[in-house]
Amino acid sequence: MKLLKDILYNVNLTSVSGNMNLDITDVCFDSRAVKEGSLFVAVKGTQVDGHDYIDKAIKSGAVAIVCEEMPLLPDMSVTFVATANTHTALGVIAANFYDNPSRKLKLVGVTGTNGKTTTVTLLYSLFRSLGYSVGLLSTVENKINDRVIKASHTTPDQVSLNRLLSEMVEEKCQVAFMEVSSHAIDQGRIAGLEFTGAVFMNISHDHLDYHKTFDNYIQTKKKLFDNLPSSAFALVNLDDKRGQVMLQNTKATQYAFGLKFMTDYKAKVITNSYQGLELDINGQSVWFRLIGKFNAYNLLAAFAVADILQEEPSEVLMMLSGIETAPGRFEAVNANSEVMAIVDYAHTPDALENVLQTIDSFRSGNEKVITVVGCGGDRDKDKRPVMASIAAKWSDKVIFTDDNPRTENPDKIIKDMMGGVGPSMVRKALVIRDRKEAIKTACSMADSQDIILVAGKGHETYQEINGVRHDFDDRAVLKEMLELFKD
Numbered sequence: 332m333k334l335l336k337d338i339l340y341n342v343n344l345t346s347v348s349g350n351m352n353l354d355i356t357d358v359c360f361d362s363r364a365v366k367e368g369s370l371f372v373a374v375k376g377t378q379v380d381g382h383d384y385i386d387k388a389i390k391s392g393a394v395a396i397v398c399e400e401m402p403l404l405p406d407m408s409v410t411f412v413a414t415a416n417t418h419t420a421l422g423v424i425a426a427n428f429y430d431n432p433s434r435k436l437k438l439v440g441v442t443g444t445n446g447k448t449t450t451v452t453l454l455y456s457l458f459r460s461l462g463y464s465v466g467l468l469s470t471v472e473n474k475i476n477d478r479v480i481k482a483s484h485t486t487p488d489q490v491s492l493n494r495l496l497s498e499m500v501e502e503k504c505q506v507a508f509m510e511v512s513s514h515a516i517d518q519g520r521i522a523g524l525e526f527t528g529a530v531f532m533n534i535s536h537d538h539l540d541y542h543k544t545f546d547n548y549i550q551t552k553k554k555l556f557d558n559l560p561s562s563a564f565a566l567v568n569l570d571d572k573r574g575q576v577m578l579q580n581t582k583a584t585q586y587a588f589g590l591k592f593m594t595d596y597k598a599k600v601i602t603n604s605y606q607g608l609e610l611d612i613n614g615q616s617v618w619f620r621l622i623g624k625f626n627a628y629n630l631l632a633a634f635a636v637a638d639i640l641q642e643e644p645s646e647v648l649m650m651l652s653g654i655e656t657a658p659g660r661f662e663a664v665n666a667n668s669e670v671m672a673i674v675d676y677a678h679t680p681d682a683l684e685n686v687l688q689t690i691d692s693f694r695s696g697n698e699k700v701i702t703v704v705g706c707g708g709d710r711d712k713d714k715r716p717v718m719a720s721i722a723a724k725w726s727d728k729v730i731f732t733d734d735n736p737r738t739e740n741p742d743k744i745i746k747d748m749m750g751g752v753g754p755s756m757v758r759k760a761l762v763i764r765d766r767k768e769a770i771k772t773a774c775s776m777a778d779s780q781d782i783i784l785v786a787g788k789g790h791e792t793y794q795e796i797n798g799v800r801h802d803f804d805d806r807a808v809l810k811e812m813l814e815l816f817k818d
């Protein structure tokens with residue numbers, strides 16, 4: 332329980348009507364979750380306007396309302412406050428309600444189109460092995476030390492996020508690593524948080540359905556760095572030309588990493604094989620279990636964060652070298668088969684190309700590469716033909732299939748993908764919408780030494796169709812089908 336006036340500390344109010352000394356039992360942005368004594372924050376969403384649910388929230392017991400537009404006839408029995416942007420206000424309010432937990436631990440945010448989950452998961456495992464109590468907020472799962480809390484988003488909403496951070500503080504976490512998605516930045520989910528540091532991995536084609544232009548997408552990511560305090564660090568990948576852009580207006584102490592230029596943290600790939608990566612990091616040569624050159628960036632970023640946080644470099648490298656890949660990221664599925672089978676979460680053109688190029692670099696000549704891939708519904712449509720073209724280019728056979736069609740017609744999604752497959756590639760392509768059948772067909776086609784890549788769903792354990800999540804796990808299905816066709 333907290334006083335309304337304390338919860339609104341640091342929120343820019345444009346008008347107030349009613350008592351500010353009210354006891355508030357909970358902060359809600361969904362009228363369906365409001366209880367007696369709640370504060371309801373009306374947010375304009377992508378589907379509906381939360382302002383339309385103010386009356387419903389009051390009927391359910393809300394005693395105070397935060398809104399952008401005051402109603403013409405406000406209910407005099409409750410307190411109304413107006414502010415210019417309720418998305419960001421909700422972040423500050425949630426942080427105040429939970430006593431600003433981000434100030435009580437070292438919070439590091441990682442942004443980028445690809446590599447966020449891998450990097451925060453590496454950091455979580457690294458700091459656990461260095462003996463710390465650690466929090467993790469990721470696409471795959473949230474964690475407080477060894478306790479797993481299901482994740483519904485890459486970056487949780489303002490209230491869940493601050494609640495999770497406050498639980499981390501209660502459980503004595505000294506550090507927390509979180510993914511910061513561009514949706515989260517745009518929707519104020521990280522407003523009110525105090526970061527110890529932020530990391531930029533890369534930016535490439537994704538989410539244009541939401542951000543509309545690539546420049547908007549870049550500018551949204553940049554806000555994470557623009558809003559860092561001078562006490563924080565900003566660490567960017569300089570091999571991505573937008574790394575420099577992220578640093579343009581930050582007050583934070585700047586650091587860079589990369590493989591191409593002389594930077595604060597530089598790595599060189601010595602060996603890249605199915606056994607792992609051998610990297611030279613700042614002059615020290617180390618083997619890692621992760622596969623593919625793209626993972627050199629994730630490993631280097633994790634090393635740099637630990638170094639900036641003043642961990643001992645050689646101990647950090649030793650611990651990092653033993654850490655496994657994150658679930659569903661270049662995960663080998665072993666079914667005692669002669670076929671090499673990999674599940675990977677590549678769901679962007681850049682990720683798919685990286686993974687297929689990595690596979691290509693391991694080929695000795697005669698083996699076939701068979702790729703099973705789809706594109707999500709209700710997401711960026713422009714990436715579909717590009718992903719399909721990349722899949723066809725780097726594979727001997729490609730099977731286009733369903734991947735979370737959500738509310739879209741799956742045939743239309745596949746048609747969009749096929750738009751990227753030119754006449755010279757079309758002979759390589761098959762369409763099998765049922766994902767299980769698609770994986771089965773890939774396994775039936777594969778001979779000894781061939782390579783199967785099942786891309787797009789990684790760790791996901793469902794296929795989402797019209798709001799219903801049906802059980803589906805690429806890794807389990809692949810294993811079952813490899814067994815079926817084992818010689």
Ligand SMILES: CC(=O)N[C@H]1[C@@H](OP(=O)(O)OP(=O)(O)OC[C@H]2O[C@@H](n3ccc(=O)[nH]c3=O)[C@H](O)[C@@H]2O)O[C@H](CO)[C@@H](O)[C@@H]1O[C@H](C)C(=O)N[C@@H](C)C(=O)N[C@H](CCC(=O)O)C(=O)O
Nearest residue numbers: 360361362374376377378379381384484485486488512514
């Ligand atoms: C497109 C998008 O990001 N939507 C997010 C957004 O919902 P929205 O703006 O559509 O909300 P809305 O349905 O229009 O409702 C507006 C407001 O009215 C309220 N409302 C609504 C109905 C009602 O009866 N009463 C009521 O009060 C809602 O609670 C909300 O506050 O705000 C919600 C609350 O925070 C999120 O759950 C929701 O995530 C949806 C489910 C989602 O799928 N988001 C994905 C795209 C996403 O965020 N992905 C990124 C990762 C992407 C990546 O990097 O690959 C992530 O961070 O997870």
Ligand SMILES: Nc1ncnc2c1ncn2[C@@H]1O[C@H](COP(=O)(O)OP(=O)(O)OP(=O)(O)O)[C@@H](O)[C@H]1O
Nearest residue numbers: 444445446447448449470625628660675676677682
């Ligand atoms: N540093 C990287 N650069 C480019 N591609 C990468 C990198 N790291 C991972 N990938 C590819 O991107 C896929 C997704 O990786 P990861 O889950 O770590 O990214 P993410 O940024 O968390 O994605 P999301 O936006 O869905 O949360 C991997 O399965 C791999 O194919």
Ligand SMILES: N[C@H](CCC[C@H](N)C(=O)O)C(=O)O
Nearest residue numbers: 678706707710734735787788
């Ligand atoms: N975090 C990503 C996940 C994409 C994974 C893919 N399986 C899909 O459903 O499109 C997104 O929300 O865009």
Ligand SMILES: [Mg+2]
Nearest residue numbers: 447448470485
């Ligand atoms: Mg992620």
